[in-house]
Amino acid sequence: MVKKTTAKKQTSKTAKKTVNASKAETKKTAKTAAPKQKPSKADKTVKLSRREKVFLAIKQNLIAQKESLLKEAEETLSALPSELNFPDMGDQATAETDRNFMLRLRDRERMLLKKIEETILRIDNNEDYGVCEECGNEIGIKRLEARPVATYCIDCKTRQEEEEKIAEG
Numbered sequence: 001m002v003k004k005t006t007a008k009k010q011t012s013k014t015a016k017k018t019v020n021a022s023k024a025e026t027k028k029t030a031k032t033a034a035p036k037q038k039p040s041k042a043d044k045t046v047k048l049s050r051r052e053k054v055f056l057a058i059k060q061n062l063i064a065q066k067e068s069l070l071k072e073a074e075e076t077l078s079a080l081p082s083e084l085n086f087p088d089m090g091d092q093a094t095a096e097t098d099r100n101f102m103l104r105l106r107d108r109e110r111m112l113l114k115k116i117e118e119t120i121l122r123i124d125n126n127e128d129y130g131v132c133e134e135c136g137n138e139i140g141i142k143r144l145e146a147r148p149v150a151t152y153c154i155d156c157k158t159r160q161e162e163e164e165k166i167a168e169g
């Protein structure tokens, strides 16, 4: 009688164990499928102000812009015609013009690229990004979204442009 009870107890215990094991398995699978994200990182995100959140979005955009610029520059460079490949003088002159045009274009791209990289660094280092170099006021979010590399607020920029116009006559 006593023996029988013990056996029954054992069986139910084993069954319970199996259930627990399969439960644990399910939990593990769900955890693996979810994207890796430490809770501490999530906490940090919550603490960000609206302005900081916009800065992060701007940074993401700048990184994407930088990548597409680099890709473009690479394609431009590989498309540059080599002077040696044009035995005819007329073709060579055309090729030279094309080459100069593309090099000038590349200069502009390089300058923009430099500005983008500087801006990304300023956001990363929290170095007064979004603060006007002239008056020290915050640059409006809308202006930063439209022109992330802006270093002057709209008032200072407008005044500068008016002064330039006057200087040009």
Ligand SMILES: [Zn+2]
Pocket (backbone or CB within 6 Å): 132, 133, 134, 135, 136, 137, 152, 153, 154, 155, 156, 157
């Ligand atoms: Zn300003």
